[in-house]
Amino acid sequence: MGQDNLSKFKINREGPSSMKNYPKFGANNSGPGYGGVVIVTILVSLFVTTVTWFFLNGAIKTVSDKVGEVLNTGLEEVTQEGGTVADSDTRRVIVKEESAVISAVKRAQPSVVSIIATKDLQDFYQNRESLYNDPFFDYLFGEGNVTPEGNSSNGNGTGKATVGGGTGFFVSQDGMILTNKHVVADDTADYTVLDNSGQEYLAQVLARDPAQDIAIIKIEGSDFPIAELGESSALEPGQTVVAIGNSLGEYSNTVTKGVISGVGRSIMASDNGGVNGQIIENVIQTDAAINPGNSGGPLVNIEGQVIGINTAIDVSGQLIGFALPIDVAKEAVTMVKETGEITRPYLGVRYIPITPEVATSRGLAVDYGVLIAKGTQYGMEAVVPGSPAAKIGLKENDIVFEINDQKIDSEHDLSSTIKKKRVGESVRLKIMRDGKEQILNVTLEAQP
Incomplete structure (x- = not known):
């Protein structure tokens, strides 16, 4: 891959x-994550650069006094009036995030x-x-x-x-x-x-x-408290999230707060400098601290609903963590309840996504699709032996650029397209080999 x-x-x-x-x-246990950070911004009319007691006849306090009141009270309604009394623009800021986070954790x-x-x-x-x-x-x-x-x-x-x-x-x-x-x-x-x-x-x-x-x-038992599973399909950067877990294996019930930094990320996760690596796609990026021991714990939204599973950290940087979308996990839970196992369809190839830059550098005839290629580690064959791809004769350097007439590109990558299919389903591949187009039909199998 x-x-x-x-x-x-x-x-x-x-x-x-x-x-x-x-x-x-x-x-x-006590620790970070239960308190919110509040930033209050006061919008002042561009028509006024100085607010004085004389100009307002003592009607209101100075802007600095008003800000001080907000920062001291924490949970208080704030009204700032700027410009002339006649055209003042009133803005209200209600600080509620801290209590919302605590409720979500509970x-x-x-x-x-x-x-x-x-x-x-x-x-x-x-x-x-x-x-x-x-x-x-x-x-x-x-x-x-x-x-x-x-x-x-x-x-x-x-x-x-x-x-x-x-x-x-x-x-x-x-x-x-x-x-x-x-x-x-x-x-x-x-x-x-x-x-x-x-x-x-x-x-x-x-x-x-x-x-x-x-x-x-x-585990054996009954009446265990279950987590409420939310939706991960409509997440957006900037949403407040909370990671809960057994931080460092010692501090249970650890809570860290942050925001969604990005969605739809693809990462190469490994346990030893790249050995036994696995590409994980469409993950959620967050700046909520995900420490060793938090793996498998919930990433929840401000409503206390689980929207992700804490999974990986980028050890080369700070405040970069990743979580699997809960929608993917819901499918797995349903499979286990219905069949007792988790099955995913697979094709059985490793590949390089083709971009215009890749096409130019390699002299390829198309600038989209994927180029079947060996992995970077020893023994990573381009086509997995015994896989559906091997059975239909796919080879290294073949280009797969359509599946069931769907173009393979950055918005419809090969892996995600295959995962949307069913085990046992037959799909039609349009490939290019030695500059010539071919159509191959393949029956997807359960990934071992």
């Missing part, structure tokens, strides 16, 4: 040190849980050398920092070692929990859920999404 114009980001993989002295969700927080991954110490010590040599592990958790539970003398202890964790939230009253796939990616680990009251439950992984960083786990 093409990586032009894509930045590389670290997935928030939570690890061993994250659960040391793990606090209960019910703890009275609505969403009961559904948020902490997820803890543990392994037998014997298995852990057999694999710890590779962990210690992992730069990503060292970056997040400190070199060799683990939390064994039990006797660990001579490096051959018994018991459990905490090897990771993250956040999730209830999506059904019978215990279904939505989280990130990378939080529960280890098939050999055991997963424990800590709910908002501090109660612990053993969790089972029901399904992992093959195409998105989404997983669904389940």
Whole structure:
């Protein structure tokens, strides 16, 4: 899959040190995120440069006095009159954001849980050398920092070692929990859920999404508080959002506030400098702090509705976090409820999106579509062996420029177009090979 114009980001993989002295969700943790920042702007008529007691006959206070009143009271109606008394322009600013954020947190927080991954110490010590040599592990958790539970003398202890964790939230009253796939990616680990009251439950992984960083786990029980799922299709930059999660694996119920910085982003998320990378498309960019441990937690709007799943951070910059749109996760939840698994259609090619610049530099006959090409890492073939693309004979350097008569371009990229189809559906590809157009029909299969 093409990586032009894509930045590389670290997935928030939570690890061993994250659960040391793990606090209960019910703890009275304090921290940033509960207070709002209020900026009050006073609009003064261009016809007046100075407001004096003489000109207004003592009718109103100076502008500076009025601003002072607002900043001191925090939640107060403000009226500024400028210009002459006859043509004054009255503006009212009502400061309510702080209380709205607190209300949103109170609505969403009961559904948020902490997820803890543990392994037998014997298995852990057999694999710890590779962990210690992992730069990503060292970056997040400190070199060799683990939390064994039990006797660990001579490096051959018994018991459990905490090897990771993250956040999730209830999506059904019978215990279904939505989280990130990378939080529960280890098939050999055991997963424990800590709910908002501090109660612990053993969790089972029901399904992992093959195409998105989404997983669904389940605990036994009933009447769990579920999160209200909002809509992510109409999000706009500037909207206030709140990220809730188990920050750094130690501070449960952590709340950070920010805004939506952008929508429809595509990122390359990886866990070790590009190794095991995965392109994640159409994500939400936010400046609300998403720290290691927040992975899988909800990103909520001012109404307390979940509009995204906290997923990744850009470690090269500050205040750049990413969340998966909740609409994508809703599909996964529905699939699991109906079939017990998450299936996504796929074609099975890696590609470079063709732009006019790419077409010019490579001497291509068309300036849209995708060029099938090998990945940047060793072993990343242009056409995945055994895939639907391989079965119809697609080759490296083929250009796919239409699917079912839909032009493939920046607004209709190949991956998103395929994901809108169904497993088992037949689609028509218009390709160019060696300068000649061809039509190929392919039946989409479930992505492994």
